[in-house]
Amino acid sequence: MYKKIELPYTSLEPYISDETLNLHYGKHYLSYLERLNKMAGNLNESKEQIVLHIADFPSVIQDDLLYQVGGVLNHELYFQNMAPKKTPLKGELKEKIIKKYGSEENFIESFQKESKKLVGSGYTFLVIKKDGDIDILNLSNQDTPYSYGMIPIMALDLWEHAYYLDYKNDRNLYIHNFFQIVDFDYISNLYDEKKQQNL
Template identity: 30%
Template sequence: MNERYRLPPIDRKAAAVPSLFSEEQFDAHYSKHHRTYIDKTNKSVEEGEFSHSSMLEYLASTTSGATFNQVAQAWNHTFFWFSLGLMRFPKTASDAPPAPIKAKAAELREEWIEAAASHFGSGWVWLVTNDEGKLRVVTTPNGETPLPSGERPLLVMDVWEHAYYLDYQSEKKAYAEKCWEHLNWEWAEALNRDPQLLAHVETTMCQDAACRTSPSQPRREHEQGNR
């Protein structure tokens, strides 16, 4: 079967993997949970339930439903791997100076950790920005994303139990603290400088033309390291 999406190729040797997770925890998350979301998204494509050519476009206008849950979780997890520095991304064509996201976000560290620790049930903690460049920490339940709000995600952390429970049990705060140490600020800064880069999250999963014809295709072929 010609499937539209694949599990995105990650760099297992990136520091975040062995620093944050046991092999058992990471494999359960990446190879089982994320793969299942990808498989179910492909099933939705095959059955005509997901016919959008762009996940981003779809997620910006949808917040619920069985198809949404699978597509959103497929996309959110890939965005999470970018956020932990496990993925490569293209150099931006922008000449704008790097935005000091890391320095600005430092004051949001406690909020990030508290948001994770106090989030009830499954969900995600995001660092988002708006058109004025204001950074905020927001949480979303289940598979929801901040995209419909108009704020742009720069980083995300998975706070579903399946993300940490084997290694951290109920110590969600400890997990959040360690994740913060491994956030990929180069990715956040590149994304902040060039919002079109957001389309690259889907590109890394895409295997056919239907999702490779976005106007937001990376503009340079040369790829840079992620750290």
């Protein structure tokens, strides 16, 4: 069985209301986890391995399984890469971001610009590519970067359920405010942990 993650905080107010957080974690995320466990709870593979080996599953269940496991992986990264107060970038990821984007501010601007481009439901990710470079990427629905040989280390959920109660149709403000609560410390550590991983 795949176990739920615990939220590393109790509140993200005022940027995300407790009502949104509780619904998002307690209903949306846990529903994906429940459905994943119904389909694949008896496996010993990691969730990432399910995505990487999706072709080994019966073709009739592949799309559904990929959707559920993507929903779990994407939400777990999203919830874990936030904190009640923004934390700073550090280490090698900070160096890489400054080298590629010029400054942390420019990186944030590029990420926000990409998020604003996403049409419909999906996520904006920061990923580690096969060649070790980092990149910002939009994917739809519960599609995950693992399907494209990339490792996600940062995720912004852009489904309406992530912000609609708090921001209504002002998705741009939600995208802006995400950077008041982004846990760059967690993301920097995740980069260090994942950079050597071969998919």
